[in-house]
Amino acid sequence: MKALPSPRWTWISLLCLALLGCSTDKDKLLPHGDQTMLDVWNGPGSVGTQAQLQEARSELRRPVLEPERLISDQASYTRTAANEIRAQFPRLPNPDLVMYVYPHLSGTQQAPVPGYSTVFPLYEKVQYALPGERLDDL
Template identity: 50%
Template sequence: MRIPHARTASISGLAVAAAIATTMALSGCATSQEEMLPTNGTTMAGIWQSTTTGRGTTNTADDIEGDHTTNLEHARSALRRPIAPANLTVERSAYTRTAANEIHSQFSRLPNPDLTLYIFPHLSGGSSEQVPIPGYTTVFPLYDRPHYGQPGERTTYQPVADNGGAAR
């Protein structure tokens, strides 16, 4: 009869261990979102404006002189290269990737030289009434359609550097 008693003891021990494990697992999830991620009352729009334009709320640790300037403005003043806010968009557009920039930088048009042809003065081809036609110049492209280079292909002429005329 001792065998059933040992079974009940081990079953009750397992039940206690399961209860403790469940309690510990649930208490680990009891931390509130405010404790883990404090917001300090700042909205997403305020954070965005303070980092991009300097018009939003600023962090007192970053605001050294108390003049509500952004890190970009601090960097510009340290480099002594002031820039007007209107010129910021012009500066950003110089390195911003666009579809047109990607196409032109990867697949640039190969040169299609224009051929200039001079037509001498002549008479029109009819045998009954030949009319004099003055000389004129016309321009047309060498190729019928534009050709595009492969990515990385050199599209401009670059002469080979001369080694001072040394023979090989």
């Protein structure tokens, strides 16, 4: 079993670490030149005058859209109660069946009815998926 160092050695090592930390010179550690922070900010390649700043900002700005177009663009991703219900409880697929009715005579008068097509859903009721139910397999 290894013995713990005595408290005296612990204090001595802490004192040595503190003295080593204080022995560095701040100018050696963080050298600096003759420039001030304002000189660095307004240095070469940066936007110096107010006119240049306005010109740079105008290049970055987008034109304002017409209000009607802006509303229509935002409507596609805005949360509404209807969107939330459709997302949480999507309708299950209910294929439509197309039936053709041949020309025939109808009623007591035997009136001619031309042929026509009609569409009706395969299932009588609309079915909804439960929250979390996968629709990939359907």
